[in-house]
Amino acid sequence: MAESSHRQFAEEIRAFVAENWQEPDPDLARWRDALITRCWHLPHWPQENGGPGWSPTQQFIWAKCLAQAGAPDLQTDGTLIVGPLLYQGMKGVNEQPLATAWLDELRGGVDQWQVLVREPDWDFTATGLTTVIDSSGSISGTKLIRPGAETKYLCCLARKAGAAVWALFEAEENEVSGGCLVLDGAAVELEISAEDDVARLVRLIPEHQLYRSFDIQSQLQALRRYWDTMEFDEDEVSELLRSHAELGVAAEALAAMEERYVHALDAGLELPFPREVLNARSREVLIELGDLQVRSFGYYALPYPDPLLTHNEGPVGPGTEGDIGVGMDTDVRRTLGRLTGELYEDAFSESFVLHDTIAKDLEL
Amino acid sequence: MDFSFTEEQTLLEESVARFIQNDYNFESRQKLVKSETGFSGDHWSTFAELGWLGVPFEEADGGFGGGAVESMLMLENFGRGLVVEPYLATVVLAGGALKHGGSTEQKARYLPGIVDGSVQGALAYVEPQGRFNLADLKTEATASGDGYTLNGYKAVVLNGPSADLLVVSARTGGDQRDESGVSLFLVPGDADGVSRRDYPTVDGLRASEITFENVQVGADALLGDEGAGYPILEQVIDDGIMAIGSEAVGCMEVLYKDTVEYCKTREQFGQPIGKFQVLQHRMVDMFMEHEQSKSLMYMAAMRLDEGYGPEAQKAVSAFKVQVGKSGRFVGQNAVQLHGGMGMTDELNIGHYFKRLTIIDTLFGNVDHHLKRFGRL
Known part of the structure; x- marks a missing residue:
């Protein structure tokens, strides 16, 4: 697909998102209906099975446009x-x-x-x-x-x-x-x-679900906005700013890796690295992001570790006055879980399995 | 981003890769490091014959018209071979200053010599108190007669011992750390009042401490406008980061591959140590660090070629941060997995690690570029 076609596709997606996901009060039901009407709730499904039949680059652009607009892709286990x-x-x-x-x-x-x-x-x-x-x-x-x-x-x-x-x-x-x-x-x-x-079961995750860098970048931007509104003491946040910059670089690296991977997929070239590398790196960066969020929210992070919460109900969660639009119910909770030992074994095992899979692919 | 290379770029990359593979092995490189000049004049002539010394310059100036992508392709291979010839100092830094800030006359006077290999250059911009701040200058240039008089001291001037042409940053106005008031001058390496103390660097290159004492230069030695040298210097340094970062990516690749190979052959407890899961995972981490750096290398090169500005600067700083972190990780683990012999002079591993360590510090370390990245 030529560069110009990619641009055209991205414009089409952005226009669709702008029409159907209108901030600041997006209508989730309308968004869902719009996706289903076009079968865009199945972005990775081939055309013969009822999906849009998008190429890897198109799936990548789709994931990017949605993350940038803060619109959910409504993907489920199904x-x-x-x-x-x-x-x-x-x-x-x-x-x-x-x-x-x-x-x-x-x-x-x-x-x-x-x-x-x-x-x-x-x-x-x-x-x-x-x-x-x-x-x-x-x-x-x-x-x-x-x-x-x-x-x-x-x-x-x-x-x-x-x-x-x-x-x-x-x-x-x-x-x-x-x-x-x-x-x-x-x-x-x-x-x-x-x-x-079983290590290969991670391959069930469709391509577009691997691309997490845009979501991470959006969350980093939200975090900066949150800090600005809180008027923290400069000394208090200097370490946070450094961590923020470190994560910004990590997210840039992840985005560049994703683009290389997608380019190779689309061009039918040898893949630069096993796809689990993207999965492993995005997990690592997300855990670090969660850690930064926990550190920056201070006491505000504490309402979230309850695993029975399906929605955030704390002071800065979605739908509250302090809504900062970050992944509280996934990343923050996960990090808190890791910190308190609740999910540590799980996170450790996943990383272990991914490393094993990559080692096999690299024939180490 | 479009990661496809043109036919010319592919040919250039293949030609450099072939040279490194066939003519630049570790043993011959070590002999060069111990020689008086620290590099091979024959190799330098070959670089000129193959057109490599003219790659970044405009065709009108006798060059190839290449950009950051071409530089990336060449330097990544130079990194694989740990090339000691002063390509960075002469072509990227001194040549780059001429490319970005030189007048038509200055380019016509100096660039043909750089392209044909007869002129070597160096960029004298570091001062002991300045750390990584390009604008922190005590060296002064005062107007005198038709030209200027330079007084000051420059530290760690790469390729200083062999440089025929020095590009020198000096203050013509403003306070010690002001970005305005910085000017660049072209100074012959053997000008009266220039004195050098030469030394080898940790990674086998050559550098000098240079003192300028009442050095007289003409008005035609001023590169760009008076007091407006900072943006030129910043762009040259960013080109330099692109170059050494690419070199670092090449170094990391060799360290990763050699470590994997070693772990497959070195036996312990009746089996190759590479069979141990914990070591496999370390090698996976080395691989991922290298791939992150390589991906940012592509991104930075493409941003630079799209046009120099905040986006490109941000990408370059991200690349430099990544290379600093990854280089240390990959180097340390390569040494660890090789055991004590990883740090001996006989094995290449320690030499790559030393180069990576220098690269982290050169043109601003991780801390410096994290701050710049956050600011941009």
Whole structure:
């Protein structure tokens, strides 16, 4: 795609965003309808499966324009993971009525899926999964579940006859307790073969979800605006300013890496590095960003560590007078979790898995 | 950003890469470092014959018309070979000052000599009290007769010992740290009143401390307008950062690859040490640091070629910060993974690390450029 076509595409997206996401009081329902009408709620789906069929560069531009405007992409487990699993994993059996129905629902914007991978005490290997499907098609085991989400369908990673399998079924009559879902013989409706190498499962994340630099840059700008309004003592913030500049450089580096990666993808060139490098770096930068946010909010950060909060209700969260538009419910909470040990093991394991995957790709 | 290179750029890159691979091995480089001049006159002639010394200059000035991307492609390869020839000092710095601030007459007088290899140059801009502030000058130039008289002291003048032409920053007005009032002068290396103390630097290059005592130059020695030399100097230094940053990226690549290779062959506890997960993860981190630097290198080069201004300056500072941090990380880990031999003179690892350490300090370190990045 030529440079001029990219510019034209970016202009089209910006115009669309400006028309349908109007600050300062954007209408989320209108935005959602506008996305679904154009199938832009499925930015990574191929045309033959009902998506826009965008190239990597177009997906990159899409992610950039939305992040710059602060507009949400409304991606969910269903559109991100389940849909691609269905249209990739069901090749040749697309006539399967259930798969077709589920794909139609996702295309139409009906999406109440939750993907369940992790288990308590899981060692991040495929053989370490304890959730199993027996010969009669019943699934049993315990999975960590996102609390508070409205879930109609489940997509669980499990083992069946020694192999890794995605099990898809309706989420009824299961027991949720303490963030865990206990499956006790639920009937699996559809099975799709999964990679046995769990480290590679991170590849399920579509390309455009890898590009986090714009979001990080937006958050950094918001943070500066917040500091300006708070009129902090200069001595008090000098260290914050240095950290802010360090993160600014890290975000620039991430943006440049993303652009190199996308360029290679689009031009059909050898990729400059494994895609997990983008994932690993953006995670590292986000944790540092969360750390900076926690440091700069001071006591204001404290209302957020409660994992049951689905929306920020503290003094500077979205929808409040002090709204600073940063990722309080993800990055700040995650950092607080890391600092207090709650999520440390999780963050550590993810980083470990990504490093292992990159080491394999580099043939170290 | 469009990362495609033109056919000319690709040919240039291949030609430099071929030279480094075939004619510039570590052993011969070490002999040059120990020689009197610290570099090879034969290599310098080759650079001229291949047209490399004219790459950044306009075609009208006998050059190739190249920009930051061409500089990047060349210097990354120079970094891989740890090239000691004074390309940075002569072409990028002294030549760059002429390119950005020289009059038609000055370019016609000096650039052909730089391009054909007969003239070597140096930029004398550092003063002991100035740290990284380009405007902090005690060296003064006062009007006398038809020209100027220079008095002052310049530190760490790269390629000072071999320079036929010095580009000297001096104050013609304003206070010691004012950006206005800074002027640039072209001074012959052997002018009366110029005295040098030469020395080798940690990374095997040559530099001088230079004293200017009542040095007389004509009005035609003034580069650009009087008192308006700061923006020229700033642009030249940013070109210099682009060059040494690219060199650092080349250095890091060699350190990463050599470390991986070493870890695959060095055995401990009955298996190659590269099989140990914790060492693999360190190498992954080295790889990621190198790739971050390389990506910012492309971005900075493209911003510079789009036009010099705050956007380009910001990208250059980001690049310099990254190179400083990554260079230290990659160098330290290469040494750690090689064990004690990583710091011996016999192995190339320590030499690359020394060059990376110097690069971090040259033209402003991480702290300096973080501050500049935050300000822009």
